[in-house]
Structure formats: structure tokens, C-alpha cells
Amino acid sequence: MLQIDPEHPQPEGIFEASGILSTGGVIVFPTLTLYGLGVDAFNARAVNTLFEIKGRPTDKPILILICDISQLDSLAREVPAAARLLMNRFWPGRLTMVFHAKKGLPKNLTAQKGKIGVRLTGNRVAASLITGLGRPVTGTSANLSGRPGAFRISDLDPAVKAHVDLILDAGTLKGGVGSTIIDITFDSPKILREGEISASEIYKALGSTPVNVPQSP
Template sequence: MPESPKNLRVNPVHPAPHIIHKAGKILTDNGIVIFPAQCLYGMAANALNPVAVEKVFQIKQRSADNPVLILIKTPKILPSLVKQIPDPARQLMNRFWPGKLTLIFEAADHISPRLTAGTGKIGVRLPGHPVARALVNALDFPITGTSANISGDPGCTRTQDLAPAIMSQADLILDAGLLQGGKGSSIVDVTVSPPIVLRQGAVSSLALFNTIQ
């Protein structure tokens, strides 16, 4: 995609600080940023601001019964986002974070029901992609980690494949080139004992179970 004030090329390994700063300011102002989440491009918004979260649902045309996971910069902020952190969750975080593992926790009361889809549970991940890591590290709040696509459509590994509606409504697009695609994150519900693997993705069920035994 040609570079413009709205579409910025970003080094996928060493993103320029001024680009991350610009993206961070947009997110702080409740804007929408398209960024390389890991395998696919993601849609970032301030996960703690209802106005920003609502923009994500409107742009994606996402139904209210579909939750949205959040990305954090450090596990240290988890106590402000979830009700408890069970021991198996700590074991999984220690081994697989940052990386392709999403953990489902009981959401703190202040977390938007839009993010939890009314379930009271929230998906959380510590991103591994250098651009995503730089982005969350520059912010004092978690961001949404949903894919940058219209709900029901395939995710995008290139910014030029983004739906026109997403390109036009996003405030900034960080173009890191072609992403690897492949398996998404594995999802584990740690609100139950023993934890349940809801989706086997990049991390195998065997590796997950061996970690918490």
C-alpha cells in the first residue's frame, strides 16, 4: 500500500519510535489504529474507553455476542483487569508469554460488557510481534486485539487486502508488510479447574497441559 499520512510503513522488527508515538497519541484520543498483531493485522482501540470500543464494533460490523480480546504490555497490570489470577494461568504466562496464547479470565467489574459479550470473561494476551509490543509498551491502557476485518470475512496478512470500509474509518494504518499468517493464538479458559483449551492454535494442547500438570 502506498505510504501516506494515514498509511505508514513500519519496520516489522525495529519500529521507529516516532511512528509508535503517533499511533499511541491516536489511541489515547480514542482513535482506531490498524497494526500487525501477529499472524494477521489487528484493530487497536483503547480497551478501557467505551467510545473507542464501540467504534471497533461498528467498523467491524460485529455482533454484540462476539467478545473482543485485549492486549497488555505486562502481566503486572492484570490485577486491575481481572478478578483473580489462578496458579495455572501464572504457569502458562511464564512459559508462553509474550506469544500466541490467549487466556480467558473473570473480568473485573469495570471492564466493558461489549468486550466480554456479557459473559463476564475477558481474553487477554501479551503480544509477541515487535510492533504490537512497542505499541502496548507506549500506552498506559490495554488495547483491543481483534482482527482488522469485517466480521465473518477472512483476516488480512497484507494491508492492501483490508476492506475499504476499514481503511476509510481507521485513523492510522501501520504497514509492516506481509505477515506470516498461519495458526492464531491458542485460547485457554483459566476460570475453571482444570483449565479448558477452547482453541488449539500455535501452542499445542500437549504443551499447554504439560505446563500446568
């Protein structure tokens, strides 16, 4: 376990963690709200390990974090105009966008559904890890599937702790509601989950009217 400053991540900690990611390892790292489980998003074996650790059903895709919009080129088949409007307004931040996945990605990332959820992270630790690795990183929560997320390292399930290669401890995180998720693969983008960014803000940015907006659980 390594202590990490969430505002000014220590380079030596980032170097060690990104090195583990580059060799197919799994780490626990802080995000803006909860601790996450990170692997190299392009390493199919590492992504499989992630599913095994969480006990996550294989029909549920995994969120991907990027640190620069240019990294979308390696993940999304296309970036519609609506997505660019939302990027300019809300990224980096608490908005996850679902794109048509580019061919060649690990199938377990997309749950073989042909779509992929991506967020430009606003978290300095996550951004530093992605920069250090040079590739996108998974952003799923560090918990067993269906269980509550962890705000503190002490909240981590022992089964998770036992199977990761490194834990970056940034103290107690703020928690809060999750990101808003919008599928922009439709002609009229659909909000799949309303989170920190409200539906009204999303549709105002798009200049359209909300339709069938699910509420946060």
C-alpha cells in the first residue's frame, strides 16, 4: 500500500502504479467519489482478472477513463457532434458518454454489445496514472459486484484487497452520486442514468428536450 496525495500525486507512487498496470496488474486508486479498480483497458487478460475479482457478470461493460480527448480515437468508432457539445460543456467531469466501440477492443470491455462508456477524468491521481501508462484505464468501483463502493481503504472488501497488486491510499473520499451516463449513439441521445449532472443541464447543452430519463438509484 502507498499513500498518495490526491491533489499533488507523488511521482514515485505514480511511476510504481503505472508500471504495475503496464504488466497486466490490478490497482486500487482514488477517483473523485470512490476508490476504483484500475487495469490497462487494452489488456484483455487484465480486464478478465478485473471481472473475476469483482464477480461481475460478463454482460455488464466496464467504464473507461481517459486523460485527454485525443484518446477517444482509440476507443470510439465515431464522435458525433452532440458528444462534442457535451465534452466542451462538461469534460473533464462527472459525465460518462457511451459511444460505438472501435473494432479490436477487448470484447469483455463492451460486454460484446459494441458500445463503450468513456469519461474524461477530472481526478489528478487517475489522470497521472493514465499519462504514466500511456493508455486508458478502467474506472469501475473497487467493490464486489452489487456491494457498496468504498470511500476509505478500510471499507474495501478483503476479497478485493487480497487480489490486487497495489493500493493507492488517498484517505477518505467525498462520496456522492455517480456520474450521469448518456448514450450518444442514437439520433436523439438518451440519458441512461441521471447523476451529478442533471438531465436539464444535459438537454440545455444539447438544445433538446428530455425523453425517458431514468433517475439515480
